[in-house]
Amino acid sequence: MVRNGMNQIPVKDVTPKSNKGDERYDLYAKREHIYVKFYKGFFKNLRTISGFIMLAMFYGFSWIQWDGHQAILFDLPSRQFNIFGLTFWPQDFMLLSWLLIILAFVLFFVTVFAGRLWCGYACPQFVWTWFFIWAERVAEGDRNQRMRLDKAPWSGKKLVKKATKHFLWIAIAAASAIAFVGYFTPIRELIPSVLSWDLGPWETWWIGFLTVATYANAGWLREQVCIYMCPYARFQSVMFDQDTLVISYDDTRGENRGKRKKNSDYKAEGLGDCIDCDNCVHVCPVGIDIRDGLQYECVACGACVDACDDIMDRMGYERGLVRYTTEHALEGGKTHILRPRLIGYFIAICAMFIAFSYTLYSRIPLEVDILRDRGQLYVEASNGMIENVYTLKLANKSQDDHRFSIQVTGIDGLTMSGASEVLIRAGELLDHPISLQADPRYLERPNYNIMFRVQALDDESILINEENRFIGPVSH
Structure with missing residues (x-):
């Protein structure tokens, strides 16, 4: 985004230099602890609201009941994924x-329009990071107090404050781990x-692992996850253009910097x-100076603006020395909100969402797979009839029990041996063997297409017609 002109948004290379000279670079710089100062402002309020919504959804959705079942439950042993009355199976991975x-x-649309809003307002890493920063401030005080505490020698007071902070961190991490496992x-x-210490090995492992991971990521690593682990920061800049909203410092208005009294004639x-x-x-929260220009570490949280x-x-x-702006606006030009790339993303999103919604709406919670016995093509029964044997694999993908009727058509006089009605429990996969017999007088060809019709007796919309083949003798 560096272009000719004195007001373009500057971009600074902040890659850490090695001690061996500027021609070589370290891929990793030792982390310096960032003491985030408490502040107030519009964007903080906005981020607080978005973070509260995210946390409320995460901690609360697993407690919602839907038709007597947990509304969101990923039942891995049963290979079922229940989401607000809909049951999905591994076959629904598409x-x-x-x-x-x-x-x-x-995400691409939002990035083209307003940069890294996802990172600043909705990314779980930073939602939990701000949560942990809040706990840190509760236990140790604001920025200057925390800095003095870290420099002070160990004492009983310091030990209590540090222990309180880590207790809060571990409590939040453990609650997050339990909430996550609660979806499985x-x-x-x-x-x-959990309260009775009667967990199975699977739950124990994942609660322990996620507690440690959350404690480490949000408590210790924080911005390091964004800088060194998250790929989004590396490729998001290629989606920026001169009309993308980014946080920028207006150096034309701000320079030269300097201390002064409030009512002084600083001009x-x-x-x-x-x-x-x-x-x-x-x-x-990532410890950068926005006045140095646009940096890939910036998560667009708006803290510097506030x-x-x-x-x-x-x-x-006047406000706005640091603000959300575009390169065109900073140069005194007009920002073009509607532009081809943004419109293209919007059209693609709408088209895919409509198609996805229709597919989901028209999805039938029943799966029928018909396997014909391949051990022998056909059997000539004692009564002279030609018989084919099939196994129907019927999966009830709903959260209610249903009784299904089975009918077969395609050949005159075709009869079926085996139950024509079956009860399939919610989430059950049933193997149902049947045999079909046809009068050889009606078999003029060696094979026929036949149609299996499986329908729920209590819900006419749950219906699947599945085609298969009936094999007969070449001549008779």
Whole structure:
């Protein structure tokens, strides 16, 4: 995004240099702890609301009941995935792939329009990171207090504060792990098992692993996950254009930086609006200085915008020294919200979403797989009839029991031996053997297409017609 012109959004290379010279680079820089300062502002309120919604959904959805069942339950042993009354099986993996593609296009659309909003407002890594920062502030105080505490020698007071912080972190991590496992083991059974220490090996392993992972990622690694692990930061810049909303510092207005008194004539001193207070750096969860230009570490959370606007208000200056803006706007031009790439993504998303919704709406919660006995082509029964043997694999993919009728057509006088009605429990896979007999007088060809009709007796919409073949003698 570096172009000719004095007001373009600058991009800074912040790759850490090695000690052996500028011509070589370290792929990893030792982490320096970031002390995030408490602040208030519009974007923080917006992020707090979005984070609260995300956490409420994560912790609460597993407790919702739907028709007497847990609304969202991924039952791996039974290979069933129950989501608000719909039951999906491994055979429905195509729907999951389709949904992920739609979500990827939504992410591309949002990125082209407004940069890394996903990272700043909805990414689980940063939702939990802010949660842990809140716990850290509760236990140890604000930025300056935490810095003094870390520099102070060990004492009883310091030990209590540190222990309180890590207790809160572990409690949040454990609660998150239990909530996550509650989507795979019924949460109303899992909680009593946790409280009574009566967990199975599977639940014990995953609760322990996820507790450690959450504690490490949100408590210790934090921005390192975004910088070194997440691929999104590496490729998102290729989706930016001059009309993409990004957080930027207006250096034309802000430079030269310098301290000054509130009512001083700073313009006469050759100073810009930036008072060089570094508040934008102190509130940044990834520890960058937005005044250095656009950096891939920036998660577009808006913390620096809120901090700068607060300082501008105190100084009596106009807001917006650091703001969400576009390169065109920063250059004094007009921002084009509707542009071909954005429109293309929107059309693709709408088309895929409509097709996906229709497929989901018209999905029949029944699967029928018919296997004809391949051990022998046909059998000539004692009564002279030609017989074929089949096994019907019937899967009831709904969350209710159904009784199904089985009918076969395609050959005159075709008769069926075996139950023509079967009861299949919710989520059950039933193997149902039947045999079909046909009068050789009606078999003019060696094979015929026949149609199996399987229908729920209590719901006419649950119906599948499945074609198969009936094999007869070449001549008779």
